[in-house]
Amino acid sequence: MTQEEMLDVAVGEARKGLSEGGIPIGAALFSADGVLLGSGRNRRVQDDDPSVHGETDAFRAAGRQRDYRSTIMVTTLSPCWYCSGLVRQFNIGAVVIGEAQTFSGGHDWLAEHGVAVTVLEDQRCVEMMTEFIAAHPDVWLEDIGE
Amino acid sequence: MTQEEMLDVAVGEARKGLSEGGIPIGAALFSADGVLLGSGRNRRVQDDDPSVHGETDAFRAAGRQRDYRSTIMVTTLSPCWYCSGLVRQFNIGAVVIGEAQTFSGGHDWLAEHGVAVTVLEDQRCVEMMTEFIAAHPDVWLEDIGE
Numbered sequence: 001m002t003q004e005e006m007l008d009v010a011v012g013e014a015r016k017g018l019s020e021g022g023i024p025i026g027a028a029l030f031s032a033d034g035v036l037l038g039s040g041r042n043r044r045v046q047d048d049d050p051s052v053h054g055e056t057d058a059f060r061a062a063g064r065q066r067d068y069r070s071t072i073m074v075t076t077l078s079p080c081w082y083c084s085g086l087v088r089q090f091n092i093g094a095v096v097i098g099e100a101q102t103f104s105g106g107h108d109w110l111a112e113h114g115v116a117v118t119v120l121e122d123q124r125c126v127e128m129m130t131e132f133i134a135a136h137p138d139v140w141l142e143d144i145g146e
Numbered sequence: 147m148t149q150e151e152m153l154d155v156a157v158g159e160a161r162k163g164l165s166e167g168g169i170p171i172g173a174a175l176f177s178a179d180g181v182l183l184g185s186g187r188n189r190r191v192q193d194d195d196p197s198v199h200g201e202t203d204a205f206r207a208a209g210r211q212r213d214y215r216s217t218i219m220v221t222t223l224s225p226c227w228y229c230s231g232l233v234r235q236f237n238i239g240a241v242v243i244g245e246a247q248t249f250s251g252g253h254d255w256l257a258e259h260g261v262a263v264t265v266l267e268d269q270r271c272v273e274m275m276t277e278f279i280a281a282h283p284d285v286w287l288e289d290i291g292e
Contacts, residue, residue, distance in 0.1 A: 064288065066288060
């Protein structure tokens with residue numbers, strides 16, 4: 001499975017979130033051999049739950065795992081500090097990011113700490129976030145604590 | 147309300163977790179004037195949910211807040227990177243920690259980034275974690291991704 005194919009799963013989650021009226025950020029956790037362990041999306045708006053970011057939702061959906069070093073977290077947007085901290089604490093080995101243009105979180109910090117980081121500059125992701133931020137700046141700023 | 151009184155709430159959550167068979171780490175989010183916004187505890191074991199650390203549970207329980215700068219996160223144990231990232235992303239202004247002897251996470255990093263960090267060296271917290279780690283080293287290492 002290519003990184004682009006893995007990103008498609010996260011994009012599907014982001015689109016589902018958008019259709020629910022939520023912030024369009026999706027994520028998925030894969031095993032090294034491309035098995036989907038769990039996927040999820042930001043659900044701040046849908047569930048009124050500020051703790052559910054795309055990455056934390058995918059991590060939760062994957063259930064308890066004994067070792068994350070060989071896993072790959074795929075996310076439509078550069079992970080915020082909350083989600084970057086998740087990756088670092090659990091030693092997730094690789095992060096594949098749809099885009100880091102509309103928001104740049106902790107992915108450089110993760111790379112410094114040995115995580116294999118790839119930014120794909122996916123235009124679907126850029127457009128989804130650009131449109132969402134323009135339409136709902138208040139919700140977006142709330143989601144990143146600004 | 148003193149820091150010690152705020153910590154008592156987090157200790158109560160940790161003890162509740164222990165009585166449920168879980169990892170004894172509790173947390174609580176307070177407003178600047180000492181109003182409890184939300185409290186919670188690690189529920190990896192109880193809910194089979196690796197995403198529920200004490201701090202993330204307290205943050206969730208507090209619901210959507212527009213500004214965290216004046217809030218205080220109180221936790222029985224030094225926050226791991228996941229929970230430290232939460233504090234940094236949402237600009238939580240202060241963190242009060244029961245102890246950092248049995249585990250040291252990202253609290254120095256938070257202090258470097260302007261968070262007011264206090265470590266109380268509370269012996270109840272030290273004993274709870276020391277006993278839990280000795281009795282269930284596997285669950286503890288799983289919880290910190292080691």
